[in-house]
Amino acid sequence: MVAAAVGAVTAAPDGAPSLVDRLDALAEAARLAEDVLPDDLHAAVDELVARAGDRLRLPDHTVVALAGPTGSGKSSLLNVLAGEPVAEVAATRPTTAEALALVRADGAGPLLDWLGVRRRHHLGAGEGLVVLDLPDHDSVVTDHRLEAERLVGLVDLLVWVVDPQKYADASVHERYL
Structure with a gap:
């Protein structure tokens, strides 16, 4: 088996x-x-x-996804973690169309290929951490929602990024929490 x-x-x-x-x-x-x-x-x-x-069978790196609703600050948080602007941040919605990986690990390529994440920003060798900025789970664009849902089922850890108004949204609680 x-x-x-x-x-x-x-x-x-x-x-x-x-x-x-x-x-x-x-x-x-x-x-x-x-x-x-x-x-x-x-x-x-x-x-x-x-x-x-x-x-x-893939590299033993930890994959953390920043997940959440539209405009909650997922890309801004990724930029803070990177220490530089690597993810586009804008007032227009939706902004993130496909996942972006912040990679602090050697040999993460096969894992990111398996995840289907093409956009990658490497911070160099590190402790085996990959952080993903996901598209919005509540996006008006169906492909964005489907991509977020697909990756939520594959990552090792989810960090839900929400503001008080979005936290009250029933869809977050019914589908994920």
């Missing part, structure tokens, strides 16, 4: 099963329950296990 695809992985430092062991157990449980699981749930488990296995 996953272990065979990514190589032998030892138990987690605290003695708990590794992520690979847990993914293999999930896949086995789904296989054993194949006759009673709804088809859509079985397909979701298969897709999750495959996606996680693919991710485990």
Whole structure:
């Protein structure tokens, strides 16, 4: 299963099963329950296990996405993290049409290719961190929304950037929080 695809992985430092062991157990449980699981749930488990296995074969960098609604300051925050203006910031909406990666890691290319992120700003060698400025999850442009939703399902960590008005928006809570 996953272990065979990514190589032998030892138990987690605290003695708990590794992520690979847990993914293999999930896949086995789904296989054993194949006759009673709804088809859509079985397909979701298969897709999750495959996606996680693919991710485990890639560089061990942490991918953080700055996600949120229109005009919440995601690109401005990325610029602060970069220490220079790398993301376009404007009063017109939407501004960010596709994800932009701020890369502080060696060898992140295969990971960014897997994520489908073409726009990249390299800060040089570092601690293995990739920060993504995502398009708006509530954009009026369908392709922007779909890109944000796709990447939300692939990254390691989400930072939701919202202002008080957007935080009150039901779509943030219903779809993500």
